[in-house]
Amino acid sequence: MEKNRLSEFLIEKSLVITAIFSIIIILLIVLFILMEGFPAFEDYGFFRFLFGMNWAPSDGEFGVFAMIIGSIYVTLLSLIMAVPLSLLCAIFMAEVAPNSIRRILKPVIETLSGIPSVVYGFFGLIVLVPIIRTNFGGTGFSMFTAALILTVMVLPTIITISQDSLRAVPHEYREASFGLGATNWQTIRHVIFPAALPGIITSIILGMGRAIGETLAAIMIAGNVVQIPGSIFDPVRTLTANIALEMGYATGLHYNALFGTAIVLFLIIIILLLIANYIQHKYKVDVGGGYL
Incomplete structure (x- = not known):
């Protein structure tokens, strides 16, 4: 009986740790993308970037x-x-x-x-x-x-x-x-x-x-x-x-x-x-x- 309870406890905690680890990975990916992309919004302007019609990196145009x-x-x-x-x-x-x-x-x-x-x-x-x-x-x-x-x-x-x-x-x-x-x-x-x-x-x-x-x-x-x-x-x-x-x-x-x-x-x-x-x-x- 004690062995079954221990197995259930270990499985439950393993699932919780796996779920938390997955969430942390997703958050790290999102944070990395935000950190790398934010300078473009800061230097070029978010709305100019979002609603710009021209995409010409050689001319400094980054409208998407x-x-x-x-x-x-x-x-x-x-x-x-x-x-x-x-x-x-x-x-x-x-x-x-x-x-x-x-x-x-x-x-x-x-x-x-x-x-x-x-x-x-x-x-x-x-x-x-x-x-x-x-x-x-x-x-x-x-x-x-x-x-x-x-x-x-x-x-x-x-x-x-x-x-x-x-x-x-x-x-x-x-x-x-x-x-x-x-x-x-x-x-x-x-x-x-x-x-x-x-x-x-x-x-x-x-x-x-x-x-x-x-x-x-x-x-x-x-x-x-x-x-x-x-x-x-x-x-x-x-x-x-x-x-x-x-x-x-x-x-x-x-x-x-x-x-x-x-x-x-x-x-x-x-x-x-x-x-x-x-x-x-x-x-x-x-x-x-x-x-x-």
């Missing part, structure tokens, strides 16, 4: 607004394409598909998440860019091309978590709906989907984080032009691509400005997470005094 818009546009466009496809696939796998098909589809979809970003980027460079160039004009390096690749990259995340959320809905909900005479589709639409909505929103949040944080694929096929795109077929440069492209040779204020770019990206992600958490909390389903 066009890259903020580019990052948001690429992310939103990819989510517009990925979310409907992902939810339909998740509903099919969780509620419609027989077990034989589900056992095949699930590992295939999960395999997509293990493919390296450079492979996706290379596929876009060799296959998608020429197709876009031939059919829509321009160079083929565009916001639309990058969004197509990001759509494929975020599909596994949204599908897998959404499917798990749908299957986690208590079976009693289905039985009660069928008992009232509802069809399978009516049950999915009016009972199961609303009950699984918090988990589905979480999957979209994670997919959004994957899209906005993607670097290599965006570098290879987005065009890397610092501008606010006039159409989806114009080239753009994302915040992550800007950091990766220029960090290798940046010095002085230019170096600090790249860390300032990371701070801006960090703030954007925090704002998006706060919005998503608010929506998630708003649509939680009250079940027996608790939340589902």
